[in-house]
Amino acid sequence: MDKIFEWGHSRRYNDYPTYIKNKFGGRVQKISVNVGFSCPNRDGTKGTGGCIYCDNITFKPGYCEPGKTVTDQLNRGVDFFSKKYPDMKFMAYFQSYTNTYAPVENLKKLYYEAISVPNIVSLVIGTRPDCISKELLEMLAEINRNIPVTIEFGLESTNDKTLKEINRCHTWNDSLNAIKMCADVGIDTCGHIILGLPGESDSDMLTHAKIISELPLTSIKLHQLQIIKNTKLANIFASNPNYVKLFSLDDYLVFIIRFLELLNPKIIIERFVSVSPIEKLIAPKWNRMKNFEIVAKIEKALINNDTWQGKYFQSKT
Numbered sequence: 001m002d003k004i005f006e007w008g009h010s011r012r013y014n015d016y017p018t019y020i021k022n023k024f025g026g027r028v029q030k031i032s033v034n035v036g037f038s039c040p041n042r043d044g045t046k047g048t049g050g051c052i053y054c055d056n057i058t059f060k061p062g063y064c065e066p067g068k069t070v071t072d073q074l075n076r077g078v079d080f081f082s083k084k085y086p087d088m089k090f091m092a093y094f095q096s097y098t099n100t101y102a103p104v105e106n107l108k109k110l111y112y113e114a115i116s117v118p119n120i121v122s123l124v125i126g127t128r129p130d131c132i133s134k135e136l137l138e139m140l141a142e143i144n145r146n147i148p149v150t151i152e153f154g155l156e157s158t159n160d161k162t163l164k165e166i167n168r169c170h171t172w173n174d175s176l177n178a179i180k181m182c183a184d185v186g187i188d189t190c191g192h193i194i195l196g197l198p199g200e201s202d203s204d205m206l207t208h209a210k211i212i213s214e215l216p217l218t219s220i221k222l223h224q225l226q227i228i229k230n231t232k233l234a235n236i237f238a239s240n241p242n243y244v245k246l247f248s249l250d251d252y253l254v255f256i257i258r259f260l261e262l263l264n265p266k267i268i269i270e271r272f273v274s275v276s277p278i279e280k281l282i283a284p285k286w287n288r289m290k291n292f293e294i295v296a297k298i299e300k301a302l303i304n305n306d307t308w309q310g311k312y313f314q315s316k317t
């Protein structure tokens with residue numbers, strides 16, 4: 001008989017689809033909303049150049065679908081998926097750029113508009129760790145009493161030297177404070193981590209797993225570093241290919257297993273890889289493998305090695 005892990009099933013990591021199914025009683029699809037937020041690391045408030053891997057062409061402050069309100073954007077997505085899956089429920093996903101970077105009163109209007117769309121059962125807000133406040137969290141905690149709210153933070157690294165190198169213009173302490181402030185008001189958090197950032201060794205990256213494991217973080221999204229066209233990183237890479245050591249697919253699979261083994265089993269894994277459109281991607285190309293194919297390889301490797309998330313996790317508390 002298959003081993004049942006502490007997250008209640010035999011899959012060897014605490015996976016997001018199962019968590020969502022248990023939480024909402026069925027499938028829930030994220031629908032992206034873009035209302036044209038900017039970013040303080042672009043407009044001069046924190047920095048002007050942006051993070052070195054941020055795509056300058058895609059980054060269009062003020063962009064949103066012309067004439068499309070939050071309601072229009074969500075309804076379009078809901079209609080599309082409901083035709084195929086009539087029982088499906090939806091999350092309003094404020095995804096692009098820094099979705100808390102506006103006065104709280106303006107944000108409140110946008111978020112309340114989103115949750116009033118029929119069949120929206122959850123609100124997910126992507127932002128930077130240095131762009132939240134007590135006032136904002138009080139407003140979100142109020143929404144969270146009615147429908148679940150998750151804040152997604154771009155953490156990227158737990159190492160301040162790396163954060164400086166990639167020009168994030170925030171510190172790890174900002175990330176720690178943001179996650180703790182959300183936990184204090186009962187709001188779920190997701191953290192993005194990029195694996196393979198300049199200057200980070202395997203040991204540095206495994207330290208991220210240990211540090212993150214001690215935080216009240218609900219879920220994580222892991223990404224391998226990719227070189228995307230029209231970024232500062234692409235320019236640096238063109239003149240100095242040794243600036244970063246990009247993962248081969250095989251090395252990434254081995255590394256992810258080691259990362260998972262150290263990770264707190266309570267943390268839900270939303271994503272293991274990011275696969276950018278081939279027309280934008282410079283490297284690594286990994287034979288154009290799709291996200292689900294890579295996840296299947298990770299699952300197979302976990303079984304073959306008879307290992308699982310948290311196998312070597314040791315809580316310090």
Ligand code: SF4
Nearest residue numbers: 039041050051054097
């Ligand atoms: S915080 Fe996000 S949107 Fe802003 S520069 Fe960095 S990657 Fe781009």
